[in-house]
Amino acid sequence: MRLSKNGAAKPDREEGADRARDVLGGTEIRIAYKIGYVLNFYREPSFRKIEMEFGITRPEIVTLIFLNFREGVTASDICEFSGHLKANISRGIIALEKKKLLRRDVDAKDNRRQLLYLTPAGRALYAKYIPALRERERAMLSCLSASERKLFEGLLDKLAEHVPQWSALDEL
Amino acid sequence: MRLSKNGAAKPDREEGADRARDVLGGTEIRIAYKIGYVLNFYREPSFRKIEMEFGITRPEIVTLIFLNFREGVTASDICEFSGHLKANISRGIIALEKKKLLRRDVDAKDNRRQLLYLTPAGRALYAKYIPALRERERAMLSCLSASERKLFEGLLDKLAEHVPQWSALDEL
DNA sequence: TTTAGATAGTCTCATATGTGACTTTCTCAT
DNA sequence: ATGAGAAAGTCACATATGAGACTATCTAAA
Numbered sequence: 001m002r003l004s005k006n007g008a009a010k011p012d013r014e015e016g017a018d019r020a021r022d023v024l025g026g027t028e029i030r031i032a033y034k035i036g037y038v039l040n041f042y043r044e045p046s047f048r049k050i051e052m053e054f055g056i057t058r059p060e061i062v063t064l065i066f067l068n069f070r071e072g073v074t075a076s077d078i079c080e081f082s083g084h085l086k087a088n089i090s091r092g093i094i095a096l097e098k099k100k101l102l103r104r105d106v107d108a109k110d111n112r113r114q115l116l117y118l119t120p121a122g123r124a125l126y127a128k129y130i131p132a133l134r135e136r137e138r139a140m141l142s143c144l145s146a147s148e149r150k151l152f153e154g155l156l157d158k159l160a161e162h163v164p165q166w167s168a169l170d171e172l
Numbered sequence: 173m174r175l176s177k178n179g180a181a182k183p184d185r186e187e188g189a190d191r192a193r194d195v196l197g198g199t200e201i202r203i204a205y206k207i208g209y210v211l212n213f214y215r216e217p218s219f220r221k222i223e224m225e226f227g228i229t230r231p232e233i234v235t236l237i238f239l240n241f242r243e244g245v246t247a248s249d250i251c252e253f254s255g256h257l258k259a260n261i262s263r264g265i266i267a268l269e270k271k272k273l274l275r276r277d278v279d280a281k282d283n284r285r286q287l288l289y290l291t292p293a294g295r296a297l298y299a300k301y302i303p304a305l306r307e308r309e310r311a312m313l314s315c316l317s318a319s320e321r322k323l324f325e326g327l328l329d330k331l332a333e334h335v336p337q338w339s340a341l342d343e344l
Numbered sequence: 345t346t347t348a349g350a351t352a353g354t355c356t357c358a359t360a361t362g363t364g365a366c367t368t369t370c371t372c373a374t
Numbered sequence: 375a376t377g378a379g380a381a382a383g384t385c386a387c388a389t390a391t392g393a394g395a396c397t398a399t400c401t402a403a404a
Contacts, residue, residue: 026241028305029306029309031321032215032308037253037255038332040254040255041343045344059361069198076383083208083212086383087364091360112383114383134200139337140204140334143334143337148330151323151327156210157196158316159210159312159313166308166311171213220362231390248353258354259392259394282352284400351400352399357392357395358392358393361388362388362390363389364386369382372378373376374375
């Protein structure tokens, strides 16, 4: 029942993959459980490593990821697509500003809102940790052929676009 | 840019689904990000509700789910397939035992290990919260046809079986 | 046998997180 | 215009979590 460090099964044990198939198929929420299983192994170790290495929290990590491809957004926007609670994103933004990794301007059109922008230092920090995430994603998907990957992403897109139909934003 | 509570877009804003497609496609780790997006909306609200309603923690929730289909396993086994750290699963098991929701026996073959079994009360508690998780999974997947769902699960299985190849257990 | 190292599980401490209340600002119907 | 209610963001408090040390037990090789 044990896996050794490199993921290979010990001689007298079930092989890891067999065991995974067996176990993961057993719950009453098979698909959700399997998504969680794969994602946990992708995300948790990666994010913990970044947290430790760079002294930032998860909301800070995702805020930098988000701002890297779209600036001038608000804390609420980041909540909406990161799944983090607004209190945590708020704290993260305050911390990032304190470290001069982002800048925020009050929206002239709506004084409640603050528009967020990365500083060069913020962009540089992002550039330090994103390659490991990219590489790990590549490894995760390497068991799928190019066409399977396309297929998988297409189905994921469908699921993602459908999210607003069944999950209210204020649930997060 | 805002979604209203029922997920419908306000008249003068982009529609939720368009916006999601647009935003989610922008990161450097598209597929991982999309998996996280969908899963967050599935898992976080559901689990938080269970936590509050029944006064149990996440490790306790997953321990009950796991034991419901396989008993006589150990804390390590649960770590292996839940993605939770052993300290947290350990605390969860201690709490569940205190509440008489599970029972543990020292393994006669290996005195370090404790074999876990649900009590009827534990099974009853599980039965109270699993229907909502099932229903929410159904809603999440309702945008896929039966054959798309099969396809999606097949690809997920492939990814799950491949996990040991790229992620070491001790990373969790 | 003995012993070095691995493994199962628990504990302590520091930190991150969830909840809900709060302020300020905006929106919209009257 | 004005007042009720929604939305953006912050805060304080309690709790859950992550890191890493620790004990006890097992394994395997000399």
